[in-house]
Amino acid sequence: MVGQDDRTVERLAFWGIPLSIGVLGLKLLAWYVTGSVALLSDGLESTVNVAAAFIAYFVIRYAKRPPDEDHQFGHYKAEYISAVLEGVLIVVAALLIIQEALGALAAPRVMDAPVLGLAINAAAAVVNAVWASVLIRVGTKHRSPALTADGRHIMSDVVTSAGVLAGLTGAVLTGYPILDPILAILVAINILFQGWKVISHSLSGLMDRAIEPEEEEALKKAIADNAAGSLGAHGLKTRRAGPAAFIDFDLVVPATMTVAEAHRICDRLEEAIGAAVPGAVTNIHVEPESEKAHGLRVRIERRAR
Template sequence: MRPTTVARVSVAVGLAVLALKGLAYWLTGSVSLYSDALESVVNVAAAGVALVAVRVAARPPDENHPYGHTKAEYLAAVVEGALIVWAAVEIVRAAWGRFEDPVALDGLGVGLAVSVAATAINGAWAAVLVRTGRRHRSPALEADGRHLWADVVTTVGVLVGIGLAALTGWWILDPLLAVAVAVNVVVVGVRLLRESVAGLMDEAVPPAEMEAVHEAIRAHMGDALEVHALRARHAGRHTFVEFHLVVRGEATVAESHALCDRLETAVHAAVPESSVTIHVEPEHKGKGHGGVVTLGSDVPHTFT
């Protein structure tokens, strides 16, 4: 499915799961199941934000945004991270009163069964979101999927804990579990915020992807003398690559242009949805490394 289609379905799935978890809380009165339902409220809001972000990111470049709109997805992930942290605060607030006055829970059989059904739906859809997000290099969809995975893990813990509370009569476990959910939610939210801010700050691409760029250049640089000042960054699903190419002094403009075309094609093949900018320089502009590629800081990386 296309990212926009997946994002639309994600909103519907989130609403269905929210309804089920809300029913489980209504049947049992469990504050830990309330915390689980509250996290689903965040899921629905995040899915809506992701839908808007994916649609905006899919727009082509225009006069005001010549590099495209792909960073909208990072903004969506930042919003989702902030919503997650808010949910954690609300969960702790709701659980606080139960520490002094633990309450025995009713209707656990049906309530837990409903929560299990909601968790199964969440788990299946989380796998779809993560797989689609990675395939299309969509930070918003992958962040949404990873959040759902965390939701599945915490729900399983909540269900096990409520079962133990019912068997032992230790109803203090209910608010304790709610706080544990809040801690896990904060960890997920902070991680999402860090990764999203890294994207907005043009953090370098992963080493494996940079190595693929190196290999593509090495294999197709022909009789070029040197490549230096190589840099690459992500912007949503797009990768921007730029470097300086040192050619022989006697090389013509046509020859240099043909070489750049070959290198751009090679990098596109190695890193799909990439945009390549090459600055051609004459022989005397070389850094003296010869036959190597250097990064933006001009630290050499030898082609072997």
């Protein structure tokens, strides 16, 4: 099942490359027929989508490599690096847009062929909206930070395009061409914000952030419901690395329990945890009952029934 998930993520990442190039072509065509700096800014953001699509594809392929001697916990975090790079590219695109828009403020111009240009840009926005929804849904389901970050950025691009279309329609109807560069600057500010969100979310993953609260609740329940025969568990620690969730805790057993009996309990717990937290890599330290007196802090409130 994991292999199938990997293939799904990799296949989507691959098709993001030609699709992003096609959308970029449409947006540049819209700018070419109108001369609008706001449409140019929208197109510049799409150049980031193309670069991000290439980065995401190659990083996702690298991240799914099995553990090796130098990377014994796997290569999952490579996806976070991809997402950080995408965030940096977004910020660079925003700065380029601001530079272009400030120049246009001094000499605003009326758009050529506005209806045709806006129609082309609207078509590109619809394609992006559908594709972004697919990436976010699949990336979230399969725990792919690179795919999810790409989808969220493209969705922010859709919002940007919608704002540009609305603003330029207003500029055409009111006859105020200065609205074009002003709108481009507003677009750039929004892109800067989106870029910061992508970077901050990815950095938290690189810093070994714990699993989500709802996942932790499911994990605690799985331990409590499947630890029969033990005396309880404590010292729970978790961290998320892309599709993998690394889970460590101590399991207290009667001092007279055999190794084989304790092993069976651990097998049962690992199976239950894997069902509760997809991608779980579980490490359980078994300790005898006498160790409970050492004052270790209990981290799991539910005890085995």
